[in-house]
Amino acid sequence: MGKGAVTSGDVARLANVSQSAVSRTFTPGASVSQSTRDRVMKAAEELGYRPNALARAMISGQSKLIAMMFAYLENQFYPVLLERMSRELQAKGYHPLLFMTESGNQDDVVKQLLDYQVQGLVLASATLSSDLAVRCGDLGIPVVLLNRDIDDPVASSVTSDNFAGGKLVAEHFVKNGRRRVAYIAGAEDSSTNRDREAGLVVGLAAHGLALAGRFCANYRHDEARDAAARLMNGPERPDAIFVANDYMAFAVIDVIRSEFGLRVPEDVAVAGYDDVPEASWDAYQLTTVRQSTEDMTAHAVALLSDQIDGAFVRPQKVLLPATLIVRRSA
Amino acid sequence: MGKGAVTSGDVARLANVSQSAVSRTFTPGASVSQSTRDRVMKAAEELGYRPNALARAMISGQSKLIAMMFAYLENQFYPVLLERMSRELQAKGYHPLLFMTESGNQDDVVKQLLDYQVQGLVLASATLSSDLAVRCGDLGIPVVLLNRDIDDPVASSVTSDNFAGGKLVAEHFVKNGRRRVAYIAGAEDSSTNRDREAGLVVGLAAHGLALAGRFCANYRHDEARDAAARLMNGPERPDAIFVANDYMAFAVIDVIRSEFGLRVPEDVAVAGYDDVPEASWDAYQLTTVRQSTEDMTAHAVALLSDQIDGAFVRPQKVLLPATLIVRRSA
DNA sequence: TGTATATTTGCATACGAATGCAAGGCGCCA
DNA sequence: TGGCGCCTTGCATTCGTATGCAAATATACA
Numbered sequence: 103m104g105k106g107a108v109t110s111g112d113v114a115r116l117a118n119v120s121q122s123a124v125s126r127t128f129t130p131g132a133s134v135s136q137s138t139r140d141r142v143m144k145a146a147e148e149l150g151y152r153p154n155a156l157a158r159a160m161i162s163g164q165s166k167l168i169a170m171m172f173a174y175l176e177n178q179f180y181p182v183l184l185e186r187m188s189r190e191l192q193a194k195g196y197h198p199l200l201f202m203t204e205s206g207n208q209d210d211v212v213k214q215l216l217d218y219q220v221q222g223l224v225l226a227s228a229t230l231s232s233d234l235a236v237r238c239g240d241l242g243i244p245v246v247l248l249n250r251d252i253d254d255p256v257a258s259s260v261t262s263d264n265f266a267g268g269k270l271v272a273e274h275f276v277k278n279g280r281r282r283v284a285y286i287a288g289a290e291d292s293s294t295n296r297d298r299e300a301g302l303v304v305g306l307a308a309h310g311l312a313l314a315g316r317f318c319a320n321y322r323h324d325e326a327r328d329a330a331a332r333l334m335n336g337p338e339r340p341d342a343i344f345v346a347n348d349y350m351a352f353a354v355i356d357v358i359r360s361e362f363g364l365r366v367p368e369d370v371a372v373a374g375y376d377d378v379p380e381a382s383w384d385a386y387q388l389t390t391v392r393q394s395t396e397d398m399t400a401h402a403v404a405l406l407s408d409q410i411d412g413a414f415v416r417p418q419k420v421l422l423p424a425t426l427i428v429r430r431s432a
Numbered sequence: 433m434g435k436g437a438v439t440s441g442d443v444a445r446l447a448n449v450s451q452s453a454v455s456r457t458f459t460p461g462a463s464v465s466q467s468t469r470d471r472v473m474k475a476a477e478e479l480g481y482r483p484n485a486l487a488r489a490m491i492s493g494q495s496k497l498i499a500m501m502f503a504y505l506e507n508q509f510y511p512v513l514l515e516r517m518s519r520e521l522q523a524k525g526y527h528p529l530l531f532m533t534e535s536g537n538q539d540d541v542v543k544q545l546l547d548y549q550v551q552g553l554v555l556a557s558a559t560l561s562s563d564l565a566v567r568c569g570d571l572g573i574p575v576v577l578l579n580r581d582i583d584d585p586v587a588s589s590v591t592s593d594n595f596a597g598g599k600l601v602a603e604h605f606v607k608n609g610r611r612r613v614a615y616i617a618g619a620e621d622s623s624t625n626r627d628r629e630a631g632l633v634v635g636l637a638a639h640g641l642a643l644a645g646r647f648c649a650n651y652r653h654d655e656a657r658d659a660a661a662r663l664m665n666g667p668e669r670p671d672a673i674f675v676a677n678d679y680m681a682f683a684v685i686d687v688i689r690s691e692f693g694l695r696v697p698e699d700v701a702v703a704g705y706d707d708v709p710e711a712s713w714d715a716y717q718l719t720t721v722r723q724s725t726e727d728m729t730a731h732a733v734a735l736l737s738d739q740i741d742g743a744f745v746r747p748q749k750v751l752l753p754a755t756l757i758v759r760r761s762a
Numbered sequence: 763t764g765t766a767t768a769t770t771t772g773c774a775t776a777c778g779a780a781t782g783c784a785a786g787g788c789g790c791c792a
Numbered sequence: 793t794g795g796c797g798c799c800t801t802g803c804a805t806t807c808g809t810a811t812g813c814a815a816a817t818a819t820a821c822a
């Protein structure tokens with residue numbers, strides 16, 4: 103049918119103007135008189151014309167594409183982040199190009215997204231390797247890390263104050279009389295995990311306590327179940343467990359209740375991190391540290407567009423406040 | 433630095449060949465001798481050259497972009513779908529462009545995605561308006577509906593056998609002695625919801641039963657809580673509730689337990705639909721109807737690429753089997 | 763060795779829109 | 793009426809790559 107093949111030339115012919123006039127009509131701020139603009143718009147409407155974003159991107163160097171890389175979406179925090187980011191990018195006239203990475207193919211993925219002349223890159227799973235970000239940053243593409251950070255100053259990052267968050271949990275546990283506090287870690291090499299654990303440890307130390315146990319579950323649900331079981335079977339059963347994120351905390355609570363027949367929080371208190379929507383559900387009522395996805399995405403988008411607009415803007419590290427949300431689980 | 437501005441011309445110059453030779457080297461199936469290919473590849477590597485996908489798309493008409501539209505990602509089923517779809521598209525050399533729609537902006541979104549010359553469209557939330565699909569289909573862009581369907585034959589669709597699934601639930605309830613079966617609906621205008629309800633009603637009728645209650649919760653968690661409360665407070669409290677999807681079923685179980693202090697399934701049985709990962713978690717152990725996301729996405733991608741490759745391929749309606757997964761909740 | 767065929771190669775052009783440049787139109791003021 | 797400046801407009805070129813065509817080279821076969 104229409105074949106979608108309506109070009110600015112077609113519109114120009116129908117409106118009796120040059121192709122440039124059509125282009126200018128669709129370019130905000132270009133110099134066109136009201137009368138030709140009207141004629142062009144009328145013709146465009148009649149033909150159902152819309153500017154080809156690819157052609158436009160080529161000549162202007164503005165693809166309006168932003169790449170978003172995720173390693174997984176199982177952890178409910180990431181879909182929330184993805185949805186918000188996408189909406190805000192769209193609102194600003196950008197379009198998110200989604201890339202799911204696997205452990206082996208990160209290099210390929212980066213090459214692919216560069217092929218599409220993306221104007222920015224958002225990395226949003228905690229398990230992506232750091233030198234990827236550096237590589238893109240070197241190519242002049244703004245990079246924003248969401249919910250993680252790396253030492254290299256080439257990339258911006260938006261995280262909550264994970265250290266403070268971990269400390270809040272420690273203090274809450276101690277204040278409620280918990281003495282044997284264990285930690286279930288995410289991935290050892292993630293900054294997020296490191297900081298949360300450090301906050302917990304420091305917070306406990308302030309009251310003369312040390313970790314009563316620790317296992318790494320790599321941000322995975324099944325490994326979190328194993329870790330919880332091992333903690334509960336250990337020589338010194340903990341009376342409180344801080345889990346590196348909510349997603350794993352749900353697994354921990356499940357194990358404590360179903361496999362050990364114990365009560366949360368009476369027998370074991372559990373706290374998570376993120377405050378995903380599911381954390382407030384009755385089945386878990388999870389005490390957790392909230393990081394505001396609104397603020398995270400708003401900052402991320404602002405950082406991106408600032409760097410895109412003004413080449414002089416430097417990458418920044420944004421640290422958002424962490425809030426303890428006390429529910430029944432601790 | 434590099435500015436990413438390495439073009440095929442640069443490579444050609446360094447390799448002492450024409451720009452065409454470079455282009456052909458990077459075009460599978462093009463005619464290049466092994467020796468020039470080697471020279472080109474060496475030069476390309478040296479300069480860090482990669483073909484500009486946008487320019488390539490313009491000339492070849494193959495953007496390799498697939499638009500994916502979602503209305504929301506809260507329901508855990510959609511992130512799963514999104515992740516799988518993205519991975520499979522990537523594996524086939526396509527790239528997913530993500531669009532989140534709101535009730536008001538669907539028209540804008542369609543225009544935007546058309547601007548990017550997408551080669552296919554995946555609609556994956558049950559609440560998206562139907563004429564979107566039709567409009568794109570009319571423009572010659574293959575459209576695949578995931579987990580929903582419309583009457584118009586212009587769009588392909590991949591759904592599970594929702595009617596059969598609803599019936600399975602009815603039979604399971606009846607077999608276990610439930611007599612007062614209620615239904616909590618998704619959105620009234622969604623085919624998925626309609627079919628699941630029809631299956632339930634027919635299945636009950638086969639045993640001389642009628643619905644003991646029914647509320648619509650629009651696929652929303654909070655509305656599902658309200659609906660559950662109203663059912664439980666109603667004149668004839670149900671002994672079983674079929675909820676149109678798992679996401680709402682979790683809310684229903686929460687209300688039954690927390691607000692009414694009743695047990696699932698002893699007092700009220702609950703069944704959902706989708707078999708999202710969370711359904712198998714101990715806190716809910718939700719009996720549900722599984723629709724295989726593997727099969728759904730595999731079919732969706734196959735339908736898309738078939739239609740893209742051969743313009744003669746007709747849209748198809750794929751119906752996947754529905755399997756009852758019996759867990760503790762019913 | 764010569765001719766016929768297959769393979770490579772470069773040239774030139776196309777894709778669709780944006781934009782610098784210069785020419786045209788208009789109004790303003792003296 | 794002439795001269796100056798501003799706003800519009802069209803022409804031509806550009807972005808980076810793919811591809812039809814014809815020329816050039818290599819290969820096959822007699």
